[in-house]
Amino acid sequence: MEIQKEMLAEHFRRLEDAPKSGEPVVYTFVPGNLNELVRSFGALPVFPEINALQSAMRGKSAAYIASAEKAGHSEDVCSYVKCDIGMARSGNVGPTGTRLPRPDLLLLSYTGCYTFMKWFELLREEYDCPVVFLQIPYQGDGSITPGHRAYVARQIRETVIPALERLTGQSYDEGRLRESLARSARAEEDLVAVFESALQRPSPIDAYFGAVYYVGPIFSAFRGTEQGAEYYRTLREEVEERARQRLGPATPSGVLTDQKYRLVVEGPPNWTHFRDFWKLFSDEGAVVVASTYSKVGGTYEFGFRHDMEDPLGTLADYCGGCYTNIDLPGRVRMLADYVERYAADGFVIHSVKSCNSFSAGQLTILREVEKRTGVPGAFFESDLVDPRYFSPANLKNRLESYLQMIEARRRAPAR
Amino acid sequence: MSRATDAAESRVSIVDWAAETAGDLDFSAARAWLAGDPSRRAAGYLPVYAPREVIRAAGLLPVGVHGGGDRLEIIRGDAFYQSYICHLPRSVIELAQSGRLSMLSAMLFPSTCDVIRNLSGVWRLLYPDLYVRYLDLPQVPEPAIAADFWEGELRTLFADLCALAGIPESDARLRREIAVENELRGVIAELYRLRRDAPEKVPTEELYTLLRAGEVVPAPAFLEKARAYLAAAEAEPSRLRDRVRVIVVGAFCEAPPLGLIKTIERSGCSIVDDDFLLGNRLVAEDVRLDGDPIRNLAEAFVRSARKTSILYEGRPEGKRELIARRVAAARADGVIFASASFCDPALLDRPMLRAGADAAGVPSIAFKFAENTGQFQQFRELAGTFADSIKLWGEK
Numbered sequence: 007m008e009i010q011k012e013m014l015a016e017h018f019r020r021l022e023d024a025p026k027s028g029e030p031v032v033y034t035f036v037p038g039n040l041n042e043l044v045r046s047f048g049a050l051p052v053f054p055e056i057n058a059l060q061s062a063m064r065g066k067s068a069a070y071i072a073s074a075e076k077a078g079h080s081e082d083v084c085s086y087v088k089c090d091i092g093m094a095r096s097g098n099v100g101p102t103g104t105r106l107p108r109p110d111l112l113l114l115s116y117t118g119c120y121t122f123m124k125w126f127e128l129l130r131e132e133y134d135c136p137v138v139f140l141q142i143p144y145q146g147d148g149s150i151t152p153g154h155r156a157y158v159a160r161q162i163r164e165t166v167i168p169a170l171e172r173l174t175g176q177s178y179d180e181g182r183l184r185e186s187l188a189r190s191a192r193a194e195e196d197l198v199a200v201f202e203s204a205l206q207r208p209s210p211i212d213a214y215f216g217a218v219y220y221v222g223p224i225f226s227a228f229r230g231t232e233q234g235a236e237y238y239r240t241l242r243e244e245v246e247e248r249a250r251q252r253l254g255p256a257t258p259s260g261v262l263t264d265q266k267y268r269l270v271v272e273g274p275p276n277w278t279h280f281r282d283f284w285k286l287f288s289d290e291g292a293v294v295v296a297s298t299y300s301k302v303g304g305t306y307e308f309g310f311r312h313d314m315e316d317p318l319g320t321l322a323d324y325c326g327g328c329y330t331n332i333d334l335p336g337r338v339r340m341l342a343d344y345v346e347r348y349a350a351d352g353f354v355i356h357s358v359k360s361c362n363s364f365s366a367g368q369l370t371i372l373r374e375v376e377k378r379t380g381v382p383g384a385f386f387e388s389d390l391v392d393p394r395y396f397s398p399a400n401l402k403n404r405l406e407s408y409l410q411m412i413e414a415r416r417r418a419p420a421r
Numbered sequence: 422m423s424r425a426t427d428a429a430e431s432r433v434s435i436v437d438w439a440a441e442t443a444g445d446l447d448f449s450a451a452r453a454w455l456a457g458d459p460s461r462r463a464a465g466y467l468p469v470y471a472p473r474e475v476i477r478a479a480g481l482l483p484v485g486v487h488g489g490g491d492r493l494e495i496i497r498g499d500a501f502y503q504s505y506i507c508h509l510p511r512s513v514i515e516l517a518q519s520g521r522l523s524m525l526s527a528m529l530f531p532s533t534c535d536v537i538r539n540l541s542g543v544w545r546l547l548y549p550d551l552y553v554r555y556l557d558l559p560q561v562p563e564p565a566i567a568a569d570f571w572e573g574e575l576r577t578l579f580a581d582l583c584a585l586a587g588i589p590e591s592d593a594r595l596r597r598e599i600a601v602e603n604e605l606r607g608v609i610a611e612l613y614r615l616r617r618d619a620p621e622k623v624p625t626e627e628l629y630t631l632l633r634a635g636e637v638v639p640a641p642a643f644l645e646k647a648r649a650y651l652a653a654a655e656a657e658p659s660r661l662r663d664r665v666r667v668i669v670v671g672a673f674c675e676a677p678p679l680g681l682i683k684t685i686e687r688s689g690c691s692i693v694d695d696d697f698l699l700g701n702r703l704v705a706e707d708v709r710l711d712g713d714p715i716r717n718l719a720e721a722f723v724r725s726a727r728k729t730s731i732l733y734e735g736r737p738e739g740k741r742e743l744i745a746r747r748v749a750a751a752r753a754d755g756v757i758f759a760s761a762s763f764c765d766p767a768l769l770d771r772p773m774l775r776a777g778a779d780a781a782g783v784p785s786i787a788f789k790f791a792e793n794t795g796q797f798q799q800f801r802e803l804a805g806t807f808a809d810s811i812k813l814w815g816e817k
Contacts, residue, residue, distance in 0.1 A: 078775060080768040082505070082789075087769070116560060116733075120535045123560070123733050124769035130737055131773055139561050139733055141570075144538060146530075146555025153573045157566075165563055333555075334542020359505040362765060366510070367539035369501050374546055387503060 009237055010222055015102055017227050021050055022104040030173050033109040033129065036303045038117025038142050038325035040166065042186035042230035042312070047174045051227050052106060054125065058089040060101030062277035062391035070096060071392055084121045084360040085392035087128065094132050109135050111173050113166065117142040118302075118330030119363040138169040142325045145333050150326035158322035183317050186230035190312040193224055196238035198306050200245050204295040204348060208263050210248035212255040214271040214294035215284040225303030230312075257288035266291030267409055270344045272337075272371065273356040273364050274299045278393040286398070286405050296344035298337065301329040330363045338371055342378040351412050352381055354405075359389045382415070384408040432653035435646050436627050443633035446493055446516065450638045451484050452524050462586050464527035464552075467513065467537050468674040469731050470700040471529045471556060472718060474598040474708075475575055477640065478591070479582030484525060485636025487698070488512040491678040491793045501543065507763040508791040509675040510540050517547070526585060527552035529578075531700075532560075533674055533731050534765050552585050554578060562735030564723050572719035579715065595714035601640050603707040608647045610702065613694070615654055617751055620666065620691035622657045626683045632698050633676075664691040665754040665811045668747055670774065673699040673729060675761035675792050684797040685757065689808030694751040696729070703727055730766035740773035745781035754811045757804065758787035784811055 024031050030049040034040070036056065044051050061067045070092025071085055077095070079088050093099070100106040114126040114137055130137055140161050143154040167178045200220055204213045211217070220241060228234030248255075254263035258281050269287070271294050276283050287294070304310075305327045313320040325331070332340070345353055355372055357365045372383045386404055389395035442450050455461045463482040466473075476483040489495070489512035497518040498511030516522050528551060530541035541555040557574060559567035583590045609632065616623035631650055635643035669685065673696035686692060706725040709717045726732060728743050744756055756778055760767035771787065778785045786807045788800065 078772040080771065080789075082763045083765055083768050120532075120538070121765055121769065124730075124765070127734055127740060128769070128773065131740070131776075134737070137737075139735070141557075141560045143557045143570075144532070144555060146538075146541060146557065153570075153577075157570045157573075161561060161563075161566060164566065165561070333545065334539055335545050337542075338546065357503055359503075362506065362535040362539070365503060366506055366536040367501075367543050369503070370543045370546055 007219060009240060010219065013223060013228060013233055013237065017050070018100055018102040018104045021052065021100070021107055024050060024107040030110045031107045032111045032113050032170075032173070033126075034113040035115055035117070035119075035122050036225045037119065037328040037330055038115035038140070039229075039303070040113065040115065040140075040162070040321055040325075041227065042183055042190060043162070043166070043321065044113065044170065045227075045230060046179060046182045046186055047170045047176050049111075049170065049174060052109065053226050054090045054129070055086050056226055057093060057100055057106070058086040058391050059277040061089055061093055062393075063280055064101060065278070066093075067278060067391040068393050084125075085390050086360060087121060087125050089391045090125070091128060091132065094129070108133050111135060111169060112137040113140070113169075114138065115140045115142065115325060117325050117328050118144070119361075121363070136169070138166055140166055140325070142331060145326060145331055145336065148333050148336050150323060154326060155319060155322045158325055159318040162318050162321055180317060184314040187312040187314040187317060187320060189232060189235040190230045191314070193229065193235045193238040194304070194306045194311050196242040197221070197224055199242050200238075201296070201300070201307055203245050203249050206249055208252060208254045208265045209268070209293050209295050210245050210253060210255060212257060212262070212284075212294050213300060214297035215257070215275065215280070215287070216255045217294075217297060217300035218275065218280075221300050221303060254293060258285040259288035262288050262291065262293055264291055265293045267352065267412060268293060268295045268348065268350045270295065270341060270348065270350045270353040271297040271299070271356060272341055272353065273368065274302070274358055274361065274390060275356065276358070276388045276396050277391050278389075279396045279398065282398055283396075283401070286402050290405065290409055292405075292409065295348040295350055298329055298340065303328065305329055305332070334367050334371060338374045338378070341371065341375045345375065345379045345381050350381065352384065352408065354384045354386060354408070357385060357387045359387070359395050360392065361390065382411060428653040428656040431649055435650045435653070436630065438646060439627070439631040439634040442638060443630050444492060445637075446489060447521055448484060448524065448637055450642075451482055454482055454639055455524055460587070462526040463524055464529060464582065465522060465525040466529040467531060467533065467540065468509075468698075468700060469533045469729070470531050470558065470703045472575060472578070474595070474602040474718070475579050476529075476582060477601065478594040478598040479579060480586040480588050481527065481582055482639060485633075485698075485700075486513055486516065486522065486528075487633065487636065487676050488792050489516055490676065491680070491795055493793075495793075505763055506536055507675055507761050508793060509761070510536055510543075512792060513540065514543070525551070527554070527582065529554050529556055531556045532558045536765075537674075552581065554581065558732065559719075559723060560733040562733065564720075568716075568719045568723045571722055572716055575715050575718055592714050596710050599708045599714055599718065600710055604644060605635075605640060606702060606704070606707065608644060608651065611651055612647065613702075615651065617693045619659055620664070620693055621660050621662050622654045625686055625692040625695065626679055629682055629697050630679065632701060635701065636698065662691070663812070664689055665808045665815070666691050666693045666752060667755050667757050667807075668692070668694040668751055668753045669757045669759050670696060670744070670747075671730070671758050671760035671764070671767035671771065672696055672790075673731070673767070675764060677759060677790050678792060678794055680797050681759075681790055681794060681800055684800045685804045688801050688804035689812070690757070690804050693753050694747060699727070699729060703729070730770040740770070741777040741780065744774050744778040744783055744785075748778075748781070748783050754784070754815055755807060756783055756785040757807070758785060760787075760789055762789045762791050784815065
């Protein structure tokens with residue numbers, strides 16, 4: 007945690023200094039980001055959805071959203087977008103209190119979320135800067151087809167790289183990119199080991215709330231960096247040591263070693279009341295052993311690693327494989343696999359109003375996973391960064407009822 | 422009987438036919454066509470755009486699935502969607518779960534938004550034996566890259582549908598159906614031109630109903646009716662009306678109830694351009710008939726697709742200019758932004774479009790609806806006040 011804090015603080019300091027240092031700034035999105043490529047050109051990435059969620063964790067999102075709605079943005083649409091636009095219009099002070107620089111380029115990787123496209127059209131109005139578009143075809147047939155892979159690689163080669171060359175004045179250096187991809191693969195290997203530690207009892211990690219901290223560097227500016235690789239090596243060692251000591255994860259209720267319920271969670275968390283939300287679970291002795299949200303910035307546990315031997319092809323594979331780019335049957339398979347492999351007592355779908363990419367179809371997912379695993383699911387609703395939609399009493403009530411139901415099933419004689 | 426009376430009768434009968442066909446939630450017209458030959462197949466498609474010529478060239482009848490509107494009671498559909506998701510998918514699910522779409526052998530889900538995208542996955546889970554395809558429309562601004570991608574998608578779709586229909590792929594059939602689609606595009610353009618020039622001759626409730634009927638019948642049947650309607654409407658004497666000319670923007674997917682369209686036009690507004698059923702004219706130019714038909718289709722899409730919220734706008738000034746350009750082309754007095762509740766594409770675009778309208782001095786109002794909205798008084802007041810304000814204070 008401390009290492010990560012320092013890494014982030016340093017990154018935001020560099021961003022604040024960018025107008026003076028001349029380091030180019032590229033705004034892009036977490037799913038399908040091309041961090042290795044961007045950084046191989048010496049550019050600094052900014053992730054608007056991370057700024058939005060961190061603004062929410064610091065209690066600033068309500069005012070930002072109100073500011074955007076006052077300017078005509080609908081109450082019906084994604085609160086990440088409104089939070090980001092509100093932040094931009096309020097001086098663009100980032101989550102660490104430093105001012106964020108204006109983007110020199112908007113790198114629109116359209117992966118798994120239609121709203122991203124609109125988001126950067128809107129930001130272009132705010133910043134009046136160039137946009138380069140990277141379309142990632144959806145896995146509509148449940149796989150990344152060779153044609154789709156070639157399409158993405160071609161866009162990277164013919165539009166993204168030339169745009170970065172124009173921006174930075176540097177030529178594409180494939181050797182530098184390969185080195186970065188190799189570091190990514192190392193970090194990914196360690197991250198998978200961290201996730202799979204939850205197979206043990208007690209689980210030394212919380213794979214949803216805790217995972218937010220584990221995935222922070224690899225989902226953002228540090229994938230492909232030496233710092234990032236070192237962070238994951240250290241994290242893995244720490245988690246393995248906790249496992250040896252048979253310790254549970256640190257939670258808002260303390261170290262959760264007495265784990266009464268092992269749960270799988272689908273959907274992003276609520277950020278405005280993140281700690282309260284987590285505490286609802288940890289107070290009940292519920293630990294999350296696997297989650298899908300921790301895969302939005304990359305799905306590594308089924309074998310994918312960035313491959314330095316095929317730099318552009320591997321970036322295409324990475325983009326296409328991010329969780330929200332996977333079709334519903336694939337998401338159902340993944341959840342059912344988690345429930346069975348991690349021997350979960352139940353699974354919770356946290357459905358957020360803001361995100362149709364996640365939320366539309368989740369009730370069907372619920373029924374399908376129940377049908378395939380025989381494990382009952384629970385369905386909670388709130389939002390990402392709009393505090394108006396977080397109802398703690400309602401969520402607590404639902405969680406308690408759900409866990410009681412799991413308890414009752416345990417006591418019931420086997421049929 | 423005079424020619425004028427003949428035309429009027431013909432027009433009434435066409436409108437009646439259209440209302441009956443468009444309002445038929447059992448898709449009887451499509452079922453009747455299928456019953457004509459047991460080897461026939463039909464493919465449904467969701468809004469906004471599906472390449473109908475490719476579907477027809479594979480021997481299938483394209484059937485637009487635009488929801489149940491305000492005539493369908495939702496019994497099962499609400500169990501599939503949370504309250505903060507638009508109404509369209511729940512009525513589409515209702516149509517399917519009640520067996521009304523059982524005649525379809527395939528369902529196509531275009532990349533309109535994440536809700537329709539994910540509905541394709543729901544379909545795969547609910548109907549594993551059906552051919553289901555998600556159509557990722559080309560979004561990148563570089564024409565060659567976009568056309569190559571879309572060409573590949575179209576080839577896959579055509580091959581799959583031909584296999585489903587049990588017929589070999591044929592460029593000749595593709596060319597024939599491209600020609601038919603060019604004819605359809607032409608007659609729809611003429612209907613829109615006539616309404617623009619003389620809105621009193623083409624009430625939008627009639628135009629919309631006619632086009633909606635065209636989504637569920639074989640192309641020749643629609644062409645015949647549309648041409649007859651056009652001739653009858655042209656023959657109508659012009660009547661001067663004290664109305665303001667408006668464009669309705671944002672209702673390109675979930676369709677407004679007919680009552681809402683009537684309400685707007687009975688509140689002192691004439692609709693002279695709109696986004697209703699946009700897919701039938703999204704490709705704005707005729708597609709070439711020589712050369713490789715799939716390549717021609719792909720290039721025509723990339724070159725001429727109309728500006729809409731479902732496609733990426735590559736030009737920085739594009740969003741800001743769009744409303745002013747549409748207003749000028751339609752000689753409109755104002756814009757009504759009418760979007761379905763929770764419609765991400767329309768609602769995310771609205772601030773940019775409205776800012777462009779404001780900058781160009783175009784008056785506008787905005788509201789939301791659902792396909793099953795049943796109360797229109799608030800819309801009557803909004804549209805009526807809007808029309809009055811333009812008449813009283815608008816620049817002429």
